[in-house]
Amino acid sequence: MAEKSSSAIGSTEKGRHYANRLKVRGIDVMRDPHLNKGMGFTLKERQIMGIHGLLPPALLDQDGQVYQVMQNFHRWENNLDRYIYLMSLQDRNEKLFYRVITEHVELMMPIIYTPTVGLACQKYGMIFRKPRGLYITIHDIGHVYEILCNWPVDEVKAIVVTDGERILGLGDLGAYGMGIPVGKLSLYTALAGVQPHTCLPITIDVGTNNETLLNDPLYIGLKQKRERGPAYDQLIEEFMKAVVRRYGENVLIQFEDFGNNNAFRLLEKYRNKYCTFNDDIQGTAAVAVAGILASLNITKKKLSENKFVFQGAGEASIGIAKLLVMALMKSGLSKEEAVKRIWMVDSKGLIVKNRPAGGLTDHKEEFAQTHAPIDKLEDVVSTVKPTAIIGAAAQPQAFNEKILTDMAKFNERPIIFALSNPTSKAECTAEQAYTITKGKAVFASGSPFQPVTVGGKTFHPGQGNNAYIFPGIGLTAIVCDIRTIPEEIFLESAEVLSKLVEKSDLEEGRVYPPLSKIVEVSTTIAIKVAEYAYKNNLAYRHPKPDNLDTFIRSHQYSVDYQTFEPELYEWPGHKL
Ligand SMILES: NC(=O)C1=CN([C@@H]2O[C@H](COP(=O)(O)OP(=O)(O)OC[C@H]3O[C@@H](n4cnc5c(N)ncnc54)[C@H](OP(=O)(O)O)[C@@H]3O)[C@@H](O)[C@H]2O)C=CC1
């Protein structure tokens, strides 16, 4: 299949799915989002594909179509409408959708991803137009493989799966959570160039405990309380086995937005047997550690000279804390010394040994300090005097004025990461962080904030979001045939990402590369992870490609339209 080669992400896609021979003709060509080029079909293509006359006579090339999409995009008055518009574009014309996203990534990420995707999930029944992804319910036990066989594509390589229990910081959204796997997989393609037809979003519907949804006439999921018993584990176990049976053992399974009770134990259960990771625990850990490593260039401290206070001790915070311990140990500390630098606060206050309030899981015990209990975050901050505070508890405004003022008192450049999503759940806004600390804060947030000017200087907050990590790791896992993903890969990604932050970024207050560069950043992470994987015998694709840079890029999706030649319709027994 001949293709143009000026793609924003990769250039040598061979169109394996529709390899060489096309069986689709006529109106079905235009109904297939993988093939559709809208008014971009040439006269010759319209004739050979049997669609001549089905389109207005003019030709509008892809550049012109991007212009048209952007005109429409700006016409909408709110972001939810823009989300709906972009989703319908994805359903209609996939290449155009991805070209728009990659060319306008800063503008588009807040729509197809956090924060708007959160609102879209909350309103999923209302905005539902066309199904995308696969729904597997608790009633499907015993038939999961058959449901996977209903998915029309055989060559699936990446699955993002949720059970909808903890959607961003919005809580249990049940089957409305499907917006998250859909959005995450769009980023697999848009940011790392994973072939879109190999991506499969899945919702495991075991019910919801969200009363509003149970009473919502438009709710799209099972109207029953969540299954909490052994049937839940039975379904997940069957799902994991069925996925491998249908798609092979190197299919990547990303767990996303599961509730805390299930996330950790499912990760432990499956991480050494499947090609799987939990994005909220491990992807978040990598992006946060990258931001901390990059911030050292601003604070001029060594990693080991820092003290961290976490607001939250859930998937995100524990994940970050564990990877931070690995990074601190790599810098020369013992595990004990590393753990001493980490202070965690959960819904019951500071995590200390033998806490009277209880609630200590094994993960939390690991970080329990020998200290008297402290109930309030602001008292923890004033007692511990940390160099960094990291929020991931979905408690909006938890970083209050006193905390931010104290942080600026204790530190020349305090690190303040408000990682909770969506924007409404952020621990503080960028404006609050910079103004209250009088421009001292080294700030990053999970959802994007606009630049802020304080004392004549403009600060560009970084987006500390796992979107910088999972697409690159995912691409490499797929193309290099990585069968299990050890923690070291996340540390490697964190280090790579931190090194991609340039001096000019740091000068603007950024601890992540600007979003405008996220496509190239994801590709670089993919290449470096591939090098790491081969060096550490984690990659099963052999022989090892001579040039991993070229190899990775050669597998990336091209957002350019393909050219359809008459040969596509000619094969033995079939002539045009
Ligand atoms: N920026 C990014 O890339 C990412 C951001 N996140 C965001 O982080 C947030 C949390 O996610 P996640 O860790 O997975 O959720 P979890 O449910 O696993 O953890 C939430 C944690 O917050 C704690 N908490 C709740 N209320 C309070 C309170 N009042 N004071 C202190 N702690 C409190 C809980 O305490 P307890 O343990 O006592 O219940 C729990 O430890 C979400 O908003 C999510 O969107 C998540 C992943 C990635």
Ligand SMILES: CC(=O)C(=O)O
């Ligand atoms: C970013 C993400 O994964 C979350 O907020 O859950």
Ligand SMILES: [Mg+2]
């Ligand atoms: Mg998540």
